[in-house]
Amino acid sequence: MTSQEKRDLNLVSMLWAGPELAPEIAGLHAGLFAEPWDAASVGKLLEHPGATTLIAKAGFPKTSVGFVMGQIAADDAELLSMGVAKEWQGNGLAKKLMEGLERALKRSGVKRLFLEVAEDNPSALSVYKARGLAEITRRKAYYARTGGPAVDAIVMSKNL
Numbered sequence: 001m002t003s004q005e006k007r008d009l010n011l012v013s014m015l016w017a018g019p020e021l022a023p024e025i026a027g028l029h030a031g032l033f034a035e036p037w038d039a040a041s042v043g044k045l046l047e048h049p050g051a052t053t054l055i056a057k058a059g060f061p062k063t064s065v066g067f068v069m070g071q072i073a074a075d076d077a078e079l080l081s082m083g084v085a086k087e088w089q090g091n092g093l094a095k096k097l098m099e100g101l102e103r104a105l106k107r108s109g110v111k112r113l114f115l116e117v118a119e120d121n122p123s124a125l126s127v128y129k130a131r132g133l134a135e136i137t138r139r140k141a142y143y144a145r146t147g148g149p150a151v152d153a154i155v156m157s158k159n160l
């Protein structure tokens with residue numbers, strides 16, 4: 001199937017991810033990011049007491065198609081990473097994952113969500129804006145880019 005085909009979000013289950021799912025998240029991460037996190041690093045993040053991570057599964061047998069990793073620190077939480085498998089992109093799965101994460105954070109008493117995103121990542125920016133996050137500051141030339149100038153990190157936040 002191509003990424004152009006519409007996918008039915010009703011076929012997706014969202015589960016809480018603990019350290020045992022670190023290899024699956026690392027596998028997804030490796031297919032999506034230029035600097036992949038290995039399973040050991042993902043596992044460490046998932047062992048953190050404030051870790052709040054959702055994994056999306058679909059198909060028969062079920063395979064992992066997306067994840068969102070948050071971390072709570074007192075009243076605040078940070079979105080550490082999010083990814084949707086290429087063949088599932090453009091179907092609203094990221095927004096659904098964010099909605100689930102925000103609901104869980106709110107239930108845990110979190111007041112504000114923060115994240116950082118590269119200014120040259122329009123699809124992520126579109127998801128975050130759609131979920132009501134707004135730019136609060138920038139880290140100038142924060143992300144290096146091969147063959148081009150470094151790009152800003154946009155710091156965004158939202159009251160939950």
Ligand SMILES: CC(C)(COP(=O)(O)OP(=O)(O)OC[C@H]1O[C@@H](n2cnc3c(N)ncnc32)[C@H](O)[C@@H]1OP(=O)(O)O)[C@@H](O)C(=O)NCCC(=O)NCCS
Nearest residue numbers: 032081082083084089090091092093094095122123124126
């Ligand atoms: C960012 C990412 C998680 C989005 O996942 P997704 O499931 O495709 O997101 P959704 O379908 O919920 O929404 C995508 C939105 O981006 C928009 N979009 C996609 N490409 C775009 C582009 N080039 N310019 C502007 N908007 C774009 C879509 O139109 C859609 O918005 P809409 O629903 O208002 O039309 C996914 O692209 C991904 O995994 N990227 C690689 C990893 C990454 O960059 N993660 C985020 C940084 S931590």
